[in-house]
Amino acid sequence: MSVEKNAAPAIEVRNLHKSFGSNEVLKGIDFHVDQGEVVCVIGPSGSGKSTLLRCVNRLEDPTSGTIMVEGVDITDPETDLDKVRTRIGMVFQQFNLFPHLNVLRNLTLAQRRAKRRGKAEAEETARRNLAKVGLADRAEAFPAQLSGGQQQRVAIARALSMDPDMMLFDEPTSALDPELVGDVLEVMRQLAEEGMTMMVVTHEMGFAREVGDRVVFMDGGVVVEQGRPEDVLGNPQHERTRAFLSKVL
Numbered sequence: 001m002s003v004e005k006n007a008a009p010a011i012e013v014r015n016l017h018k019s020f021g022s023n024e025v026l027k028g029i030d031f032h033v034d035q036g037e038v039v040c041v042i043g044p045s046g047s048g049k050s051t052l053l054r055c056v057n058r059l060e061d062p063t064s065g066t067i068m069v070e071g072v073d074i075t076d077p078e079t080d081l082d083k084v085r086t087r088i089g090m091v092f093q094q095f096n097l098f099p100h101l102n103v104l105r106n107l108t109l110a111q112r113r114a115k116r117r118g119k120a121e122a123e124e125t126a127r128r129n130l131a132k133v134g135l136a137d138r139a140e141a142f143p144a145q146l147s148g149g150q151q152q153r154v155a156i157a158r159a160l161s162m163d164p165d166m167m168l169f170d171e172p173t174s175a176l177d178p179e180l181v182g183d184v185l186e187v188m189r190q191l192a193e194e195g196m197t198m199m200v201v202t203h204e205m206g207f208a209r210e211v212g213d214r215v216v217f218m219d220g221g222v223v224v225e226q227g228r229p230e231d232v233l234g235n236p237q238h239e240r241t242r243a244f245l246s247k248v249l
């Protein structure tokens with residue numbers, strides 16, 4: 001299957017500003033993710049990475065600027081946000097699984113409500129995605145019976161069960177014990193290899209270097225520099241990028 005040459009970018013953000021009260025957190029961001037591209041967003045704590053990611057599916061309302069998702073302006077009041085959101089899978093630092101539901105029910109709930117799938121189809125989709133993240137045998141477990149890394153893989157499988165066109169990850173491994181990080185990154189790497197469009201906020205520089213098509217460095221609410229991972233991480237052009245990398249590499 002060939003990708004249309006002039007297909008709209010998956011995500012296109014233009015001159016995005018976001019303030020919380022008098023605190024201007026995003027100061028004119030231009031950012032895009034092409035279809036099939038893996039873009040890793042790095043930068044110090046407080047630089048606005050999560051706010052940018054959250055604006056992309058309107059968990060936050062932008063103060064000004066435009067955000068296009070697959071060519072649709074999601075800042076337009078006429079846009080059906082629920083419809084756009086079903087195309088965007090989100091994975092957060094905290095896994096946000098329902099503790100009182102087993103893994104299978106965690107994966108079928110949104111499919112049945114938002115996608116109106118029947119039980120059999122929802123369960124089949126859930127089991128397929130559990131297998132994909134290496135947890136086919138844990139469908140009946142409750143979240144508390146799983147490690148943090150397993151819970152995060154369930155959260156990824158849950159997002160995938162909605163058949164999203166793109167996945168947004170906000171520091172998906174930051175809450176995990178170090179020995180559990182690798183399995184989650186491996187699932188993400190596999191997704192990337194399958195061609196999933198991904199925006200990944202991460203402190204995992206190895207992942208950014210090996211899996212990212214592009215790395216975007218943010219600091220103080222602006223994109224300071226971006227480019228190929230080997231360039232941004234290996235030969236940064238800006239002092240602020242160098243200072244950041246010297247602390248995390």
Ligand code: ADP
Pocket residue numbers: 020023025043044045046047048049050051052
């Ligand atoms: P990062 O993800 O890069 O660490 P964030 O986007 O979370 O940065 O935060 C950037 C700034 O925005 C911080 O100063 C933070 O306190 C502020 N901020 C984020 N969310 C809110 C909110 N809901 N209300 C007020 N301030 C917020």
Ligand code: MG
Pocket residue numbers: 049050051170171
């Ligand atoms: Mg953040």
